[in-house]
Each structure stands twice: as structure tokens, then as C-alpha cells.
Amino acid sequence: MKILKFGGTSVANPENINRVKTIVQNEVSDKIAVVVSAFGGVTDLLLHTSQLASNQDLAFKDGLKKIEDRHMGTIKELIPVNAQSAILSKVKSDLNILETLLEGSFLIGELTPKLSDKIVSYGELLSSFIISEFFKTEELDATFKDSRELITTDESFGNAHVDFEKTYHNCDSFFKKSTHSVTVLPGFVASSNAGNLTTLGRGGSDYTAAIIAAAVNASVLEIWTDVSGMYTANPKLVKQAKCVSQISYEEAMELSHFGAKVLYPPTIQPVLSKEIPIIIKNTFNPEDAGTRITKNSNGNGKTVRGISHVGGISLLSLEGPGMIGIPGISKRFFETLSLENISVVLITQASSEHSICVGISDNDVEKAVDTVNEAFAYEISSKKIKPVLVEKDLAIVALVGDNMKSHQGLSGKMFSTLGKNNVNIRAIAQGASERNISAVIKKTDVKKALNSLHEAFFEENIKQLNLFVMGVGNVGSKLLDQIKQQKKYLREELKLNIRVIGISNSRTMVFNEDGISLKNWESVLTNGQKADKEEFFKKINQLNYRNSVFVDNTASEEVSLTYSDYLKNSISVVTCNKIACSSDYGYYKELKQLAKQFNSPFLFETNVGAGLPIIDTLKHLIASGDKVNKIEAVLSGSLNFVFNNFDDSVTFHDIVKQAQEEGYTEPDPTIDLSGVDVMRKILILARESGYQLDMNEIVSDSFLPEESLKTNSNEEFFETLKKNETEFQKIYKEAKDKNSKLKYVAQFENGKAKVGLQKIPSGHDFYNLEGSDNIVLFYTERYPDQPLIIKGAGAGAEVTASGIFADIIRIGNF
Numbered sequence: 001m002k003i004l005k006f007g008g009t010s011v012a013n014p015e016n017i018n019r020v021k022t023i024v025q026n027e028v029s030d031k032i033a034v035v036v037s038a039f040g041g042v043t044d045l046l047l048h049t050s051q052l053a054s055n056q057d058l059a060f061k062d063g064l065k066k067i068e069d070r071h072m073g074t075i076k077e078l079i080p081v082n083a084q085s086a087i088l089s090k091v092k093s094d095l096n097i098l099e100t101l102l103e104g105s106f107l108i109g110e111l112t113p114k115l116s117d118k119i120v121s122y123g124e125l126l127s128s129f130i131i132s133e134f135f136k137t138e139e140l141d142a143t144f145k146d147s148r149e150l151i152t153t154d155e156s157f158g159n160a161h162v163d164f165e166k167t168y169h170n171c172d173s174f175f176k177k178s179t180h181s182v183t184v185l186p187g188f189v190a191s192s193n194a195g196n197l198t199t200l201g202r203g204g205s206d207y208t209a210a211i212i213a214a215a216v217n218a219s220v221l222e223i224w225t226d227v228s229g230m231y232t233a234n235p236k237l238v239k240q241a242k243c244v245s246q247i248s249y250e251e252a253m254e255l256s257h258f259g260a261k262v263l264y265p266p267t268i269q270p271v272l273s274k275e276i277p278i279i280i281k282n283t284f285n286p287e288d289a290g291t292r293i294t295k296n297s298n299g300n301g302k303t304v305r306g307i308s309h310v311g312g313i314s315l316l317s318l319e320g321p322g323m324i325g326i327p328g329i330s331k332r333f334f335e336t337l338s339l340e341n342i343s344v345v346l347i348t349q350a351s352s353e354h355s356i357c358v359g360i361s362d363n364d365v366e367k368a369v370d371t372v373n374e375a376f377a378y379e380i381s382s383k384k385i386k387p388v389l390v391e392k393d394l395a396i397v398a399l400v401g402d403n404m405k406s407h408q409g410l411s412g413k414m415f416s417t418l419g420k421n422n423v424n425i426r427a428i429a430q431g432a433s434e435r436n437i438s439a440v441i442k443k444t445d446v447k448k449a450l451n452s453l454h455e456a457f458f459e460e461n462i463k464q465l466n467l468f469v470m471g472v473g474n475v476g477s478k479l480l481d482q483i484k485q486q487k488k489y490l491r492e493e494l495k496l497n498i499r500v501i502g503i504s505n506s507r508t509m510v511f512n513e514d515g516i517s518l519k520n521w522e523s524v525l526t527n528g529q530k531a532d533k534e535e536f537f538k539k540i541n542q543l544n545y546r547n548s549v550f551v552d553n554t555a556s557e558e559v560s561l562t563y564s565d566y567l568k569n570s571i572s573v574v575t576c577n578k579i580a581c582s583s584d585y586g587y588y589k590e591l592k593q594l595a596k597q598f599n600s601p602f603l604f605e606t607n608v609g610a611g612l613p614i615i616d617t618l619k620h621l622i623a624s625g626d627k628v629n630k631i632e633a634v635l636s637g638s639l640n641f642v643f644n645n646f647d648d649s650v651t652f653h654d655i656v657k658q659a660q661e662e663g664y665t666e667p668d669p670t671i672d673l674s675g676v677d678v679m680r681k682i683l684i685l686a687r688e689s690g691y692q693l694d695m696n697e698i699v700s701d702s703f704l705p706e707e708s709l710k711t712n713s714n715e716e717f718f719e720t721l722k723k724n725e726t727e728f729q730k731i732y733k734e735a736k737d738k739n740s741k742l743k744y745v746a747q748f749e750n751g752k753a754k755v756g757l758q759k760i761p762s763g764h765d766f767y768n769l770e771g772s773d774n775i776v777l778f779y780t781e782r783y784p785d786q787p788l789i790i791k792g793a794g795a796g797a798e799v800t801a802s803g804i805f806a807d808i809i810r811i812g813n814f
Contacts, residue, residue, distance in 0.1 A: 001175065002027060003218045005035040005187065005209035009226040010283040011127055012040030014077040020131070021138055023224065023286055028140070028181050033216075035147075035187045035209040036131055038123025039070060043202075050119045053102040054111035060102055068095050071126050078134045087133050091126060098122045113157035117199045124186035124205065132184035141181040147208055150174060151190035153198045160190060160198035162211060164270075171215030185212070206267040210278075214270035221271055221278045223263060228282040229291030230255060230263065233307045233454045237447050239514070240459055244291050247305055252278070252293045254400040254436045255306045268293070296402075303410065304457045305401040309446055312362045313345065315391040315427055318372065319355030322384020330356060336375040342368050346396060346429045346438055357427050359440060365390055394426060395446045397453065398438040411437055417456040420599055421546045422570030423449045444544060452546040462495045465812050466545040468502040468571075470536065471553030472525070474663045475576060476505075478801035479553065484518035486805075496812040501548075502540065504531050511539055533559060541569050549811055551804060552577045555666055567594035567602060574807040576606035576800055581687070582680035585694050588687060601814055603807035608635060608681045609774045611799035611806070612792050618688050621780060621788070628689035630779035631748040632787075635681040637772035637795020638664040638672040639744040643757075644771060646742075652728035653721040660714075663797040664772050670717050674709055675700045675744065678755045682746035685776075691751055701756030703731060735759045741767055765789065772796060 004027060006020050024034060037043075049063030075087055101119050105111050111119075128144065135142035150170045153160035175183070187205025190198045200207045206223060213221040230252065231241040247255075249272045256263040263280065271278060278293040323329050330349070333356055337344060346359030360368055372388045379385040404410050411430065414437055418425060427440040441449055455464060467483075469476060483498055490496040499515035503525050510516065510528030517524070540548060550566045552559055552575040560580035563573050564587075573595075581588055581604055595602035608614045621628065634640055641664045646655045656673065659665050665672045679698045686693045702709065705727065708720040721728075735742045740759035743766045747754050760766045769775055774794025777787035793799045 001030060001216050001218050002032045002220050002222065003035065003209050003213040003216075004032055004222045004224060005206060006037065006283065007205065007223075007225045008037040008040040008043070010224050011036055011038075011131065014074055016040075016283065017074070017078060017131060017134065019283055019286075020224070021135060021140070023283065024135065024182060025138075025140065026286075027222075031175070031178070031181060031183075033175070033183045033185060033209075033212055033218075034131075035185050035205055035212065036124065036128050037187050037205040039074065039127050042067065042070065042123040042127070043120060046120045046123055047116075050102060050105060050111055050116060053105040054109060056106055056109050058106075060106060064095075064099055064102060067098070067122075071095070071130065075130055078130070079137055083133075083137050087130065091130065094122060094126060094129075114155075114196065117157045118197050121186075121189045121197055121199060124188045128184050128186035135182060135184065143178070143180040143183055145174065145178075145183050145185050147185045147187070147189050148191040148197060150185075151200075151208065151211060153190045153192055153200070155192045155194065155196060155198065157198055159201035160192070162190070162200070163193065164211075166193075167211060168215040171212055175216050201266075203267075206263060207270075210267045210270040213276050214274050217274060218276055221276055222281055223267070223278060224281050224283045226282065226284060227280075228285055228288035229280045230293075230306065232305070232458050233450050234309070238307075238450050238454045240451075240454060242458065243288075244305055245289060246292050246294070248296055248402050249293060250435060251305050251400055251402055254398070255308045303401050303404050303407045304399050307397065307399055307450055307453045307457065309395055309397045309450060310345065311395040311443055311446065313359050313394045313396055313440065313443075314362050314365045315357055315389075315394060315440060316360055316365070316368055316372070317355055317357045317389040317391075318376070318385065319389070320379070320383075320385035321354070322379050322382070323354060323356070332375060333358075333372065336372055337368060340364075340367055340371050342371075346427065346440065348427050348429050359394075359396060359427070362392060365392065391426060393443050394440050395443040396438050396440055397446065397449050398436050399453065399457070400436050402435055404435060404437070413456060414453060415439070417452050418449055421448055421452045422598055422600075423452070448544045448546045455546070460495070462491065462497055463812055464497045464499065464547055465808065466543075466548045467498060467500045467551055467808065468536070468540050468548065469500060469551045469553065470504045470533070470559060471551075471556075472503060472505050472521075473553065473667075474797035475800045475804070476551075476553035477522075478797045479551070479804050480518050480521060482801055482805050487518075490809070490812075494809065494812065496809065498808070498812070501543065501545065502536065503528075504533075504536050507531055509536055511543075513543065533562060537562060537565055540566075540571060547811075548572065549574055549808060551575070551808065553804070555579070555668075555671075557583075563591055563602070564594055567591060567598055567600045570598045570600045572601045572603075572811050574601075574603050574804055574811070576604070576610075576804055578604075578607045578677070578680040578684065580604075581607055581684045582695060585687070585692055601811045603810060604684075605807050606800050606803035607684050609776065609790070609792075609794045609803075610637060610796065611803035612774060612776075612790055612794055613806075614685070614774075614776050614790050615688055617788070617790060618685065618778070621778065621782075622688070622690060626780045626782045628778060628780050629749070629784070631682065631685055631689070631746070631776065632779075633682065633685070633746045633774070633776040634743050634766055634769055635746050635774055635776070635794065636672055636678050636744050637774055637793065638666075638669070639678070640769060640774070641772040641795065642673075643742040643744070644769075646728070646732060647736075648729060648732065651722070651725050653718055653725065656721060657718065664795040668714065670709070670711065670714075673704055675702055675755050678744060678746050679753075682748055682753050682755060686748050686751075686753055689748075691748075693751070693753060697753070699752075699754035699756075701754070703757040731757070743769065 049060050052060035132144035152163040152166040187208040229243040233241040235241040253268050275295050281290040282288050342364045344358045349356045423445045425439045429438045502511045508528035509531045510525050548571045550573050557579050605615050641659050671677050705724045711717040740761050743760045745758045772795040775791040779787045
């Protein structure tokens with residue numbers, strides 16, 4: 001005999017009930033019992049309506065009307081017209097009784113647990129009767145059996161305890177005599193020895209099915225719901241979650257206890273002792289295999305089988321010097337909570353016995369605090385114990401698996417994964433069997449924690465990076481193109497999955513929690529909301545994704561001043577914006593320190609040489625113990641492009657204009673030609689070499705006329721270049737006459753730096769530097785005479801984007 005249980009979503013409407021009928025038809029080869037929940041949402045509606053009635057709010061009648069319309073409408077849609085009359089009459093009679101119960105609650109202004117059970121039971125009683133009648137009209141050999149006549153309990157209304165001996169006898173007797181192929185029963189409801197209606201608690205329909213399965217020694221218990229089994233994590237929070245094909249009873253109990261809602265925790269108990277398999281199936285995809293729960297069925301000896309969580313948790317801590325070595329403190333503490341029917345879901349205690357910490361439901365906090373403080377009033381007044389401490393708005397995340405105990409390092413891997421993503425752990429609990437490792441965290445960190453742990457334990461070492469890109473001009477657009485082009489390669493070869501979650505330019509910004517398509521991001525951004533850098537940060541922080549990376553492709557000082565906020569929230573920063581690292585030395589050091597403190601990389605390779613690995617090479621030199629004595633460099637790809645192409649056949653204005661149009665200069669070319677850009681770069685290299693230096697300490701020998709430096713717009717600036725063409729030609733001629741080339745050179749030596757235009761003679765390392773190339777000569781203790789040379793393209797949107805991309809990949813490999 002098989003037992004099939006269908007949840008509220010499976011019987012939420014006539015269309016779904018038809019699905020259930022098809023499943024039942026396909027299962028009928030032997031006797032089956034079909035246990036059904038109330039129509040989806042009806043239980044909550046009944047509870048809400050009864051609460052309104054007890055508050056003497058006449059709006060309860062509106063709720064009753066909705067309940068009636070729902071059931072009457074379902075009958076009219078499912079049942080042929082010629083068979084409706086008797087069914088409508090029976091359901092209307094039951095609804096009249098329900099109305100009487102609600103009116104009684106309204107009149108006395110009270111809702112006792114006993115009355116609540118009677119009212120809420122109508123959800124299952126009505127749904128099961130309607131479904132059984134529908135099956136009959138569809139020519140199934142079906143009958144209805146009231147579970148109240150089979151399941152006997154005590155009178156703990158709201159969550160009654162089953163008398164298994166009587167219940168098993170009742171079930172066995174009934175099903176042995178029954179000749180029908182299909183028996184439809186209401187879940188959740190039962191009756192006491194005194195004949196009063198009771199309920200088995202929320203999720204009790206699963207429990208009903210399990211009780212009947214155990215009573216008749218069923219071959220299998222099938223739980224039909226709206227997901228295809230038990231998943232490695234909640235698929236609503238973890239998109240990469242996978243269905244677990246096989247799992248043991250113990251693992252399933254742990255997962256269901258910690259929030260896997262497809263299975264009500266007590267369900268497993270009745271079938272476990274009789275080793276009846278449970279299969280979790282999907283009503284909407286019945287062909288899916290689902291999850292099979294049996295004894296010792298941990299497939300292939302896997303370690304972690306699932307990651308689950310339970311929210312709405314508060315930590316209650318009892319601590320004080322008077323607890324040390326005093327027998328009975330723990331007993332009194334737990335007994336006090338037990339007498340108030342407060343369930344403890346997690347326990348942890350310091351080995352010194354100085355404190356005991358328990359996790360309880362948020363709903364029980366106030367009652368728990370009052371009763372514990374009262375119980376320990378004497379110790380609190382004498383300062384032996386502190387008043388009970390409470391932390392709210394928490395959740396528990398748990399790793400579950402039978403074989404975890406035989407594998408070293410799982411706890412370390414779990415906690416280091418959470419730590420790397422700035423998930424603070426408030427308490428830890430682990431049983432000796434190591435089937436469950438639990439950590440208490442802030443509820444706002446749940447999604448990030450689950451995704452981080454799932455990535456670490458289930459995703460074949462594929463690391464997901466979540467990018468938030470500000471600035472999508474020349475460089476930013478090229479970056480997005482490169483990410484789109486390399487996405488498949490990164491996933492297959494480097495085990496990196498890069499998603500762009502947010503994009504902003506100066507006008508609009510857009511977010512997509514599942515990732516923005518890089519095929520049409522321009523049109524999506526055009527229709528985005530108004531850009532706001534503060535709101536951009538708030539949204540990133542609110543999403544609280546693991547491995548979040550803020551990418552700044554702007555030249556904005558305002559944006560650079562927000563880096564500390566990102567780093568403090570464990571959001572990595574990648575930037576080609578030089579302002580932060582060349583600003584006040586204190587801010588530069590603060591950013592470097594925050595990156596270490598919050599384990600959030602701060603990378604800015606493109607600040608100096610676009611895509612050239614200049615800073616990375618310098619870091620390796622310093623890390624390996626070398627010391628930089630001198631740096632000589634041509635660090636401006638734009639200036640090198642300008643002076644490589646400027647001669648007496650073209651105007652200086654035209655060459656600078658060409659450099660701007662081809663993307664070699666900053667949006668404001670004055671930054672490049674004034675030497676400010678080069679000053680920033682040599683400053684960053686000096687700082688990365690270990691020297692303390694500020695911009696005002698760098699000597700700058702500008703070749704630009706004073707009026708060019710004082711312009712307020714690009715148009716004004718270019719006009720001054722035209723006016724001073726004679727001066728530029730003079731500079732060119734002086735270099736040509738000496739058989740030299742003009743190069744804008746940065747130098748750092750003995751803690752001092754200077755920048756300026758120089759005439760480079762033939763034979764010098766800088767003489768043959770072509771196009772927009774950069775070159776850096778590092779003179780170090782290991783390279784005292786022949787410098788370490790880095791040379792290559794140092795400007796352009798494409799190479800700068802590739803440098804940013806490389807920094808993003810570096811973060812993926814951390």
C-alpha cells in the first residue's frame with residue numbers, strides 16, 4: 001500500500017487538483033491513501049478570520065465570505081453540474097457550522113486553543129471531501145475517510161500528541177476492511193480520547209500521512225509538493241542549489257529542522273522505525289525523480305549533503321562569575337524555559353562555565369527574559385549573575401551530512417568561508433556525531449552565507465564574482481565587452497563565474513539580482529533609474545552578495561572618496577581612477593589597511609600603466625625582500641603618443657585633439673598635459689615602494705603656458721594650444737637640433753620625485769619608445785646597474801579595460 005500526501009500548493013486551485021487526479025490515476029495499481037492539506041492559503045485565511053472574530057472585528061465576515069467563495073467556486077469548476085447539488089449542500093452545511101463558531105468567538109471576544117482547532121480544521125475537512133467527490137466523478141474507485149476517526153491524541157490543542165497504540169489499531173482495522181482503491185483523508189486533524197477535535201500542528205498533514213504509513217506498513221510514503229525534492233540549499237535563495245537524489249532519515253531530519261520546508265520534521269519519526277522510504281515529489285513536474293529518504297542512503301559516502309537555515313532566532317545568554325563551579329545552574333536555566341514552553345533550538349556553553357547561551361524563537365524573547373530574570377533574581381541582585389542578555393534579528397545556518405564526522409577540516413572550511421565574506425558568527429554549536437555544524441549569524445547575512453557555503457561545498461570550486469560597475473564610457477564599455485567575450489572561458493578554465501549585478505553612468509543606474517545581460521546592457525541602462533552614487537552603494541550593501549566587487553571606471557574625486565565605505569563592508573574595489581591612491585597619504589594608507597582588515601582586495605593596477613603589470617611586479621619585488629632605490633619612467637601613454645606624432649608638419653593642437661578622440665587622454669586632457677596625471681603615477685609607485693610621499697612634494701616642470709593651465713573647459717584649453725603653437729614648435733625644434741626626442745619623464749630617487757619634459761638623446765632606453773607605450777625602469781638592490789624594465793602599451797580604452805579585467809580575475813583567485 002502507498003500513502004500519497006499533497007500539500008496546499010498542490011491543491012491550491014482546480015487546475016492543480018486536476019494534476020493531483022492524474023498523478024493518483026497513474027499510481028493506482030494497489031490500494032493507496034491520499035492525504036490532502038487545505039487549499040493553498042486557506043489555513044492562513046482561517047487563522048486570520050478567527051483572530052478578527054476574537055477581536056470583535058466585523059471584518060471577520062469578509063474573511064468567511066472569501067472562504068465560502070473559494071470552496072464553492074472550486075466545486076462548480078471541478079464537479080459536473082448534475083453532481084453538484086449534494087456536494088454543495090454538504091459543504092454549505094459545514095460552512096454554516098464554521099460561521100457559528102466564528103460568531104461565538106466574536107460574541108465572547110476570545111479564541112481558545114480548543115476553539116481555534118475547531119475553526120482551522122475546516123480547511124482540511126472541506127478540501128478532502130471536495131477532492132474525494134471529484135475523484136468519484138472522474139470514475140476513480142475513491143472514498144472519503146475522516147482522519148478524526150483514525151488518529152487519537154491527547155488534548156494539547158494546537159499541537160496534540162498522538163496515542164500511537166490506539167491510532168495504529170484504528171488505521172489497521174479500517175484499511176484491512178476497506179475495498180476501495182483510493183481513500184482520501186484530511187491531514188492535520190485528529191480527535192482526543194474524549195472525542196474533542198485536535199490538530200497536529202502546522203505541517204501536520206505530512207505527519208498524518210506518516211502516521212498512516214507506519215500504521216499500515218506502507219511500501220512507500222510520497223510527499224507531493226511544489227519542488228522536486230530536498231535541495232542542497234533553499235533554491236529561492238541559492239540559484240545553484242541542486243536536488244539531492246538520496247538522503248538518510250537523520251540527514252533529512254536535520255535539514256527539515258533547520259528550515260527545509262518541504263518536509264515537516266516530525267514526519268520522519270513514525271516511518272523511521274519501520275524503515276518505510278519517503279519520496280519527495282513535485283506535483284508540477286511529476287516526471288522528476290525527486291528525493292528518496294531511507295536508512296543509510298547517503299549516496300556515495302558524501303560529506304555535506306545540504307545547507308539549511310532557520311530564521312527568527314534570538315540568542316539568550318546567562319553569564320556571570322557566580323556560575324563557575326556551581327552545580328545546577330544549567331538545570332535551573334533550562335527548567336525555567338521548559339516550564340514556559342519555550343523551545344531551545346541551539347545550545348552553547350563556554351568550558352569555563354562562565355556563560356550559557358541558547359537560541360530561541362524571536363516570539364519567545366520577552367517571556368524568556370522575564371521568567372529567567374525572575375528565576376535568578378537573587379543571584380542578579382547579589383551581582384553573581386548578570387541580567388539575561390539578548391541579541392535579536394539572528395538566524396542559524398547549518399551544514400548537514402552523515403559522513404561529516406569522518407572528514408577533517410569541514411568546520412574550518414565553513415567558518416573560513418563565512419569569515420572571508422564578512423559574515424560575523426555570534427555562536428557555534430556542533431554535536432559529537434558531527435552530523436550538523438551550526439552557526440548563528442545576522443539575519444541580513446543569510447543569503448550571502450548560504451551562497452558562500454554552497455559555492456564552497458557544492459559548486460565544483462566555481463567561484464562567483466558579483467560586479468557593480470560605475471562608469472561605462474570608453475573604458476567601462478570595453479570592460480563589459482571583454483567580460484561577455486571571456487565568460488565561457490573563465491568558467492571552464494579558471495572556474496570563475498562573473499555576473500554584472502549593477503551598472504551606473506552619470507545619468508542612470510540599473511540593477512538585476514540575477515545578473516544584467518551583457519548583450520543589451522546599453523538599452524537596459526538607458527531605461528534605468530536616476531543615477532545616485534549614495535543609492536548605488538546602499539543597494540550594493542542591501543543586496544549583501546558574497547564576493548562583491550565595486551569597479552570604478554570614472555575619474556571622479558567624489559566616487560574615489562567612497563572606497564572606504566565599500567571596503568568596510570567587505571566589498572572589494574577595483575579602479576582605474578588614480579585620485580584615491582594619489583590623494584592624502586593618510587587616506588591611501590587607510591584604504592590599504594581597510595582592505596586587509598575586512599579581507600576585501602583593493603586593486604588599482606591600471607592607475608600607472610593601463611594594462612601593464614607595473615604595480616603587480618613592484619609588489620612582488622617588495623614582498624620578496626627587494627628595495628627600490630630609483631625609478632625612471634615614461635608613464636603617460638597620451639603624452640608619449642602626442643610627442644611621438646608631433647613635428648613641424650602638424651600642429652600641437654591637432655595631435656592633442658587626435659589623442660583625445662582615440663581615447664589616449666583623460667576626459668579632461670589638461671590632466672595629462674599639465675603633468676598631473678604623471679605626478680599621480682610616480683606618487684603611487686613611490687608609495688607602493690614603501691615611501692611616504694604627497695603630491696605637493698613632487699617637483700613639476702610644466703611645458704604648458706600658464707594660460708592653458710588656468711582654463712575651465714576643454715574648448716578654452718584647445719584654443720590656448722592654437723594660440724601658443726609657436727612655443728610648441730620651438731620646443732620641438734630644440735630637441736630635433738640636438739638629435740633628441742621629447743619625452744615626458746617621471747623620476748624618483750632618494751625619497752624625492754620630479755616630472756617634466758626632457759630631450760632624450762639617441763641610445764637612451766626612452767629614445768625609441770613608440771606610439772602610446774609606457775616604460776618603467778626599476779633600480780633596486782637586486783637590479784642596481786641594469787634596471788628591471790617593463791615596457792608596453794600604456795594608454796587606450798582597450799588595454800586599460802584589460803588591466804581592470806585582470807584585477808577582477810585576481811580577486812577571483814584570492
